[in-house]
Amino acid sequence: MLTKREELFGGTPDEYLSHKEKYENSTRKAVILFSLLRKIQEENNTDLTNYRNLLSGVLGASISQDGSPFGLHYIMFMPVFMSQADEEQQERWLHRALNCSIIGSYAQTELGHGTFIRGLETTATYDPSTQEFVLHSPTLTSYKWWPGGLGNTANYCIVIAQLYSKGECHGIHSFIVQVRDEDTHMPLPGIKVGEIGVKMGLNAVNNGFIGFENVRIPRTNMLMKHAKILEDGTYVKSKNSKLIYGAMVFVRVVIVFDSVNYLAKAITVATRYSAVRRQSQLKEGEPERQILDYVTQQDKILTAIAGCFAMKMNARMLWDTFNVINDQLHKGNMERLGELHALACCLKAISTSDSSLFTARCRVSCGGHGYMVSSTLPATSALTTASCTYEGDNTVLLLQTARFLLKTWRQIDTGPLTPTVEYLKTVSAPGFSYKWENSIEGIIRGFQIVSMKKISSCLNLMTAKVMSGMSQADAWNTISIQLVSAGESHCRAIVISTFHEDMSKAMRSMSASLAEVMGQLVELYAVYWTLERLGDLLEYTSISGADVVKLRSWYEELLRKIRPNAVGLVDAFDIIDELLQSTLGAYDGRVYERLMEEALKSPLNAEPVNQSFHKYLKPFMQGKL
Ligand SMILES: CCCCCCCCCCCCCCCC(=O)SCCNC(=O)CCNC(=O)[C@H](O)C(C)(C)COP(=O)(O)OP(=O)(O)OC[C@H]1O[C@@H](n2cnc3c(N)ncnc32)[C@H](O)[C@@H]1OP(=O)(O)O
Numbered sequence: 001m002l003t004k005r006e007e008l009f010g011g012t013p014d015e016y017l018s019h020k021e022k023y024e025n026s027t028r029k030a031v032i033l034f035s036l037l038r039k040i041q042e043e044n045n046t047d048l049t050n051y052r053n054l055l056s057g058v059l060g061a062s063i064s065q066d067g068s069p070f071g072l073h074y075i076m077f078m079p080v081f082m083s084q085a086d087e088e089q090q091e092r093w094l095h096r097a098l099n100c101s102i103i104g105s106y107a108q109t110e111l112g113h114g115t116f117i118r119g120l121e122t123t124a125t126y127d128p129s130t131q132e133f134v135l136h137s138p139t140l141t142s143y144k145w146w147p148g149g150l151g152n153t154a155n156y157c158i159v160i161a162q163l164y165s166k167g168e169c170h171g172i173h174s175f176i177v178q179v180r181d182e183d184t185h186m187p188l189p190g191i192k193v194g195e196i197g198v199k200m201g202l203n204a205v206n207n208g209f210i211g212f213e214n215v216r217i218p219r220t221n222m223l224m225k226h227a228k229i230l231e232d233g234t235y236v237k238s239k240n241s242k243l244i245y246g247a248m249v250f251v252r253v254v255i256v257f258d259s260v261n262y263l264a265k266a267i268t269v270a271t272r273y274s275a276v277r278r279q280s281q282l283k284e285g286e287p288e289r290q291i292l293d294y295v296t297q298q299d300k301i302l303t304a305i306a307g308c309f310a311m312k313m314n315a316r317m318l319w320d321t322f323n324v325i326n327d328q329l330h331k332g333n334m335e336r337l338g339e340l341h342a343l344a345c346c347l348k349a350i351s352t353s354d355s356s357l358f359t360a361r362c363r364v365s366c367g368g369h370g371y372m373v374s375s376t377l378p379a380t381s382a383l384t385t386a387s388c389t390y391e392g393d394n395t396v397l398l399l400q401t402a403r404f405l406l407k408t409w410r411q412i413d414t415g416p417l418t419p420t421v422e423y424l425k426t427v428s429a430p431g432f433s434y435k436w437e438n439s440i441e442g443i444i445r446g447f448q449i450v451s452m453k454k455i456s457s458c459l460n461l462m463t464a465k466v467m468s469g470m471s472q473a474d475a476w477n478t479i480s481i482q483l484v485s486a487g488e489s490h491c492r493a494i495v496i497s498t499f500h501e502d503m504s505k506a507m508r509s510m511s512a513s514l515a516e517v518m519g520q521l522v523e524l525y526a527v528y529w530t531l532e533r534l535g536d537l538l539e540y541t542s543i544s545g546a547d548v549v550k551l552r553s554w555y556e557e558l559l560r561k562i563r564p565n566a567v568g569l570v571d572a573f574d575i576i577d578e579l580l581q582s583t584l585g586a587y588d589g590r591v592y593e594r595l596m597e598e599a600l601k602s603p604l605n606a607e608p609v610n611q612s613f614h615k616y617l618k619p620f621m622q623g624k625l
């Protein structure tokens with residue numbers, strides 16, 4: 001009798017399963033894992049606040065790098081419900097979703113639209129005579145495409161559609177739709193649903209497509225916490241049309257935590273492997289060195305470790321900010337919604353692009369063995385690159401942040417600024433002067449000045465172009481590269497300052513030796529990004545060539561200091577081998593034995609001569625083909 005652990009982590013490795021078998025195996029594992037989780041959540045009341053803890057358990061425990069067919073049920077279906085459904089609707093459905101007696105998905109993206117959600121084509125037309133909505137997919141491009149779990153798993157989904165009532169379009173709204181019979185799991189009449197096929201990664205998420213042929217749903221299936229349709233078809237507006245986007249903000253917050261978890265896995269593997277792997281002699285006649293002794297290897301890996309700690313602290317800051325502002329929104333105070341949206345956008349974009357960049361570096365830093373699926377690095381790389389797209393393409397999200405920053409800059413003299421942007425006032429105040437200094441505080445100031453000057457320059461450029469007769473939209477598009485760069489600089493300034501401030505606070509309760517190492521990580525992160533963004537700093541601050549020489553030696557000194565603690569730092573992530581699932585990163589360091597053990601599981605090693613020899617090779621080699 002297999003233990004739960006063996007059931008979850010044993011069996012044929014996913015990489016040797018067909019696409020269909022992989023899905024079936026993931027579903028088998030998901031029901032084991034989520035029945036355990038269901039027990040946990042039955043003990044806690046579930047609102048959005050403590051829901052994230054449950055979700056990080058789900059994500060952290062996601063036992064396959066290929067994701068899970070239940071992912072969207074937890075990541076979007078339920079959070080959207082909690083933020084968009086009214087009391088009665090939550091009463092009716094939320095408990096069933098929480099105990100997984102229904103499995104949901106989130107269907108917003110269509111074949112033809114992902115970013116531009118105001119352009120979504122699916123329609124929901126209200127019929128007052130029957131008090132129903134008629135859901136319809138008018139074109140092929142209106143088919144929903146991508147919703148996780150929708151292919152074969154979910155029997156409900158939240159559909160985002162253009163709401164029509166009394167002949168008028170009121171824009172996109174959310175609807176809960178049953179897509180499969182709860183007993184037979186057959187698609188309901190008028191519904192065409194299926195799976196979208198093999199992807200670069202996340203092949204257990206069961207992404208699907210769905211089309212509606214005049215499918216009728218009750219009026220009360222429109223999620224009506226914010227906007228409403230009354231029985232006679234009267235539309236009642238939401239207090240703020242952007243509240244419908246609320247769940248995307250929440251998911252972006254979760255994704256920042258997620259990106260840290262995936263990067264932590266990748267650097268645990270790469271660091272441990274770099275301590276085990278010996279290659280080349282540093283000095284003639286000496287034994288081969290641990291590759292972690294090479295400074296170029298430290299440059300690849302130790303900066304990723306620092307980035308992981310930095311983003312973890314920023315994820316926590318974002319979560320705290322989300323909770324504060326979400327409370328205000330519940331009380332009708334919309335004042336900081338735009339700031340929260342801008343912060344969630346840029347942190348989601350930067351955390352996922354950093355995670356993708358550093359995970360790819362971890363893969364390369366492990367040489368050929370890092371290219372083995374059994375190392376888990378290829379799957380983590382495929383996953384982190386996906387996160388640069390899902391929940392909002394990173395470029396588009398940074399443009400959203402830039403939009404908020406320009407709006408803020410226009411109003412810079414009209415009153416106090418909200419916390420995440422108040423530095424703009426400080427560094428632009430009359431009489432403010434700053435001379436570059438090679439210190440953490442000096443670096444933070446430098447990044448804040450770069451951000452402020454980019455925002456100011458973008459606004460001046462926009463104004464000049466519009467004054468020259470260009471439309472606002474064309475001017476925006478023309479300078480959009482600089483707008484994205486301003487969004488990124490603003491975010492980098494926040495990430496470095498948050499890392500420094502929050503880590504300084506945490507260090508007060510640490511032992512001196514631990515505080516020293518943590519302080520080195522903050523410095524490494526700040527100096528690394530200073531060297532990465534030298535162009536900006538040379539353009540907008542008084543940094544000199546001599547400063548750069550000193551920065552480079554500061555950087556190399558930090559790598560030397562952190563090297564002895566590298567393995568200890570990743571061990572502190574405490575990711576058990578079963579979740580790491582890596583031949584290179586296992587705690588016992590038996591890399592070569594594990595590589596061989598995994599290789600022998602390949603079906604191609606089941607017999608000494610594969611049938612293709614007799615069928616193809618032999619006749620070919622004998623000139624008979
Ligand atoms: C269990 C194991 C797990 C395993 C684990 C595996 C890993 C995990 C698996 C994968 C997990 C995938 C999960 C992803 C699932 C999706 O991908 S769901 C689909 C996500 N799609 C998107 O994010 C679409 C992105 N596009 C958008 O959000 C909007 O189209 C855009 C880009 C914001 C533009 O919208 P728009 O209405 O045209 O807005 P725009 O005219 O630019 O601005 C209008 C105003 O709205 C405001 N606004 C816009 N959006 C918002 C907002 N969200 N909030 C507040 N205000 C907003 C703007 O700030 C602006 O304000 P003002 O400046 O006027 O004051």
Ligand SMILES: Cc1cc2nc3c(=O)[nH]c(=O)nc-3n(C[C@H](O)[C@H](O)[C@H](O)COP(=O)(O)OP(=O)(O)OC[C@H]3O[C@@H](n4cnc5c(N)ncnc54)[C@H](O)[C@@H]3O)c2cc1C
Nearest residue numbers: 106107108109113114115146147148386389390391392395
């Ligand atoms: C693994 C995965 C899981 C997903 N899960 C779901 C899900 O469960 N539910 C769901 O609804 N969706 C899901 N999605 C879809 C995802 O949300 C979209 O892919 C994403 O929003 C990007 O939209 P798109 O694919 O249409 O790309 P596009 O918007 O077509 O972007 C393509 C390119 O155009 C550029 N671009 C687009 N608009 C602009 C602009 N205004 N300015 C400048 N450049 C622009 C982008 O920067 C990008 O380079 C998932 C996607 C992936 C990869």
